[in-house]
Amino acid sequence: MEPIRPLFYNIHENYKWAEIPTYVLGGLTAMLFLWGVWRHVKRWRLGKPEKIAGALAERIKAFLKFGLFQGRLASDFYAIGMHLAIFFGMAALFLGTALATIDQDVTYLMFGFQFLRGDFYLGYKLFLDIFGMALIAGLALAFFRRYVLQPERLKNLVYPTFPLDSLFLLTILFLIAATGLVVEGLRLAATNVPWGTWSPVGNALAGLFSSLAPGTLKSAHFLLWCVHGLMALAFIALIPHSKAFHLVSSAISVFLRQLEPAGALPTAEPAGVAKIGDFTWRQLLQIDACTWCGRCQEQCPAHASGYALSPKNVVLKLDDQLLKAERAKGNGAAQAAPVAPLHDDTVISAAELWACTTCRACEEVCPVFIEQPRMIVDLRRYQVSQGNVDKTAQAALGNLSRYGNSFGKSDRMRPKWTQGLEPKIKDARKEEVDYLWFLGDYASYDPRAQEITKVTAKIFQRAGVNFGILGEGERNSGNDLRRVGEEGLYEMLKEKNLLAIGQAKFKTIVTTDPHSLNTLKNEYHLANGNGLTVQHYTEVLDELIQSGQLPLKKKLSGRVTYHDPCYLGRYNGVYEPPRRILAALGVQLVEMPRNRSRSFCCGAGGGRIWMEDTPGIKERPAENRVKEAVALPEVSTFVVACPKDIAMFRDAVKTTGNEGKIAVKDIAELVLEAMA
Numbered sequence: 001m002e003p004i005r006p007l008f009y010n011i012h013e014n015y016k017w018a019e020i021p022t023y024v025l026g027g028l029t030a031m032l033f034l035w036g037v038w039r040h041v042k043r044w045r046l047g048k049p050e051k052i053a054g055a056l057a058e059r060i061k062a063f064l065k066f067g068l069f070q071g072r073l074a075s076d077f078y079a080i081g082m083h084l085a086i087f088f089g090m091a092a093l094f095l096g097t098a099l100a101t102i103d104q105d106v107t108y109l110m111f112g113f114q115f116l117r118g119d120f121y122l123g124y125k126l127f128l129d130i131f132g133m134a135l136i137a138g139l140a141l142a143f144f145r146r147y148v149l150q151p152e153r154l155k156n157l158v159y160p161t162f163p164l165d166s167l168f169l170l171t172i173l174f175l176i177a178a179t180g181l182v183v184e185g186l187r188l189a190a191t192n193v194p195w196g197t198w199s200p201v202g203n204a205l206a207g208l209f210s211s212l213a214p215g216t217l218k219s220a221h222f223l224l225w226c227v228h229g230l231m232a233l234a235f236i237a238l239i240p241h242s243k244a245f246h247l248v249s250s251a252i253s254v255f256l257r258q259l260e261p262a263g264a265l266p267t268a269e270p271a272g273v274a275k276i277g278d279f280t281w282r283q284l285l286q287i288d289a290c291t292w293c294g295r296c297q298e299q300c301p302a303h304a305s306g307y308a309l310s311p312k313n314v315v316l317k318l319d320d321q322l323l324k325a326e327r328a329k330g331n332g333a334a335q336a337a338p339v340a341p342l343h344d345d346t347v348i349s350a351a352e353l354w355a356c357t358t359c360r361a362c363e364e365v366c367p368v369f370i371e372q373p374r375m376i377v378d379l380r381r382y383q384v385s386q387g388n389v390d391k392t393a394q395a396a397l398g399n400l401s402r403y404g405n406s407f408g409k410s411d412r413m414r415p416k417w418t419q420g421l422e423p424k425i426k427d428a429r430k431e432e433v434d435y436l437w438f439l440g441d442y443a444s445y446d447p448r449a450q451e452i453t454k455v456t457a458k459i460f461q462r463a464g465v466n467f468g469i470l471g472e473g474e475r476n477s478g479n480d481l482r483r484v485g486e487e488g489l490y491e492m493l494k495e496k497n498l499l500a501i502g503q504a505k506f507k508t509i510v511t512t513d514p515h516s517l518n519t520l521k522n523e524y525h526l527a528n529g530n531g532l533t534v535q536h537y538t539e540v541l542d543e544l545i546q547s548g549q550l551p552l553k554k555k556l557s558g559r560v561t562y563h564d565p566c567y568l569g570r571y572n573g574v575y576e577p578p579r580r581i582l583a584a585l586g587v588q589l590v591e592m593p594r595n596r597s598r599s600f601c602c603g604a605g606g607g608r609i610w611m612e613d614t615p616g617i618k619e620r621p622a623e624n625r626v627k628e629a630v631a632l633p634e635v636s637t638f639v640v641a642c643p644k645d646i647a648m649f650r651d652a653v654k655t656t657g658n659e660g661k662i663a664v665k666d667i668a669e670l671v672l673e674a675m676a
């Protein structure tokens with residue numbers, strides 16, 4: 001006897017009246033599902049236009065890696081195991097149901113042929129049993145994590161009913177999977193077909209029911225078939241009306257993710273975002289796609305330090321406003337007006353916005369590629385347009401406007417650090433050079449950083465690098481100013497820098513400042529088409545060492561650790577050059593637990609370096625980082641590659657009482673030591 005899928009088993013013979021309602025309910029479910037999807041699309045359409053780059057192949061690749069296989073959860077075995085089991089379990093059961101429907105209602109009805117037969121049918125049965133069990137295992141992991149482990153990041157302060165919503169969804173999914181297997185067990189017990197072993201779980205359950213009378217088996221089968229079917233249809237109808245929609249919206253968000261360099265903030269209205277409809281449609285899609293996983297919050301240095309900010313809560317509160325705006329529009333409001341203004345302490349407070357260091361740790365771990373820092377900058381832009389800048393940052397912004405640097409010093413003071421250096425540092429506007437060194441404010445004006453600037457200059461000179469500077473023609477690059485939300489002033493500084501850069505003849509721009517590197521490389525659009533590159537000094541030093549142009553005479557010893565600056569690593573992917581330099585110097589690099597893309601911010605980015613700490617915070621991010629380094633066995637040097645880091649971490653070593661235990665050194669200082 002050839003194995004074949006029974007058509008409407010038991011129903012067709014004994015409960016034929018139930019067939020029509022099944023199709024009616026199926027149709028209703030599809031309508032409810034599509035209506036729900038349309039509501040989400042309407043929500044996204046409340047936003048402003050945004051163009052999306054094509055790059056179909058890249059998008060498909062990313063979708064498979066991050067959408068289907070949850071690539072961003074790879075380091076979290078529990079999370080990835082749970083998500084893959086639930087997702088593929090559900091997908092397989094959905095596919096199985098779809099195949100059964102086609103087999104019964106299309107190929108059989110239209111052509112009198114069933115493809116679910118023979119070996120294919122046996123494989124199909126085995127496949128569904130395995131994935132049904134995978135779904136149950138994934139759900140058990142989800143139950144355990146949410147209701148037993150209860151990690152802090154999963155707590156939801158914006159939607160207080162969230163634990164119940166979640167419980168409902170997990171329970172209904174579990175019941176659908178479990179009743180599906182029991183229905184199969186009852187059918188196998190009643191039919192006793194020889195291929196029952198191809199459904200190992202159903203077959204084992206059939207063994208439990210074997211003592212029941214055939215009539216009882218059929219009645220129980222019908223009853224449970226109805227319960228199973230009704231729950232499955234209810235779940236499908238509920239998907240777009242519940243949190244389960246993130247299955248769909250997160251996949252779309254991953255597919256339509258930003259493909260521009262992470263360090264390039266899209267050009268936006270300087271007036272920023274005042275109400276939810278001022279975000280673009282893609283930002284609204286991202287807000288809608290949030291899975292509420294809290295991974296962003298867990299990585300956020302501001303949150304860890306006790307500031308008011310949680311990137312998860314920002315997204316959830318925006319999501320709440322999006323729902324309200326949609327309802328308002330549905331109720332006939334003229335536009336998606338500010339149902340509640342976003343900039344209100346009951347929605348997003350100024351304290352939350354100004355706490356962000358724009359370190360991008362949140363975006364880096366978000367499984368659905370939500371760009372939280374971009375949203376925060378858009379909201380800051382509105383605050384700035386209203387003259388509501390963080391009080392403690394106002395002095396720096398005033399200096400930037402008046403002097404073109406945050407220190408409030410004159411232009412002529414900028415190249416003062418070169419005094420006494422021999423040979424003289426060239427002015428790249430007057431002499432042609434290979435490297436134009438863009439210094440940035442800290443390297444130029446901060447006395448601690450100036451020492452390292454001189455060290456770097458000595459290294460370049462001794463390695464025979466033909467370099468020059470812009471002297472008093474340089475201005476603050478504007479990277480952090482732009483992240484504060486001061487778009488207008490940023491454009492002015494950029495214009496002045498571009499004028500000065502335009503007067504110089506060079507091949508490559510080099511900078512020690514990762515923040516300047518970021519905006520010069522990604523936002524000044526210098527390199528367009530003319531082969532011009534922008535490099536961090538660690539990249540240049542690495543190249544010089546590898547090519548033998550920078551001779552290292554002495555091997556250094558000892559154990560050091562290295563801090564990846566956010567704007568060098570996470571924003572621009574420069575992780576290996578500093579590590580190769582350290583290896584060439586001979587020191588032993590001991591990584592901190594949070595390294596490379598998981599590096600913990602020093603707290604200076606996004607204009608935070610100009611703002612004072614909020615009273616009552618737990619500890620500053622730089623202090624948290626220094627403690628992480630001090631906990632490493634026998635590490636006596638904390639190596640940095642950013643002028644701001646020198647200031648941040650040397651202070652933090654003092655305030656944490658770790659003087660004498662660890663020394664903060666710039667990587668250039670170690671290179672010069674090895675050249676001696």
Ligand code: SF4
Pocket residue numbers: 296299300301302303309310311355356357358359360361362363372373
């Ligand atoms: S960019 Fe950094 S500081 Fe800002 S919300 Fe994200 S993780 Fe927090």
Ligand code: SF4
Pocket residue numbers: 289290291292293294295296297311312315362365366367368369370372
């Ligand atoms: S923004 Fe991303 S990381 Fe944060 S809770 Fe939402 S999905 Fe998770």
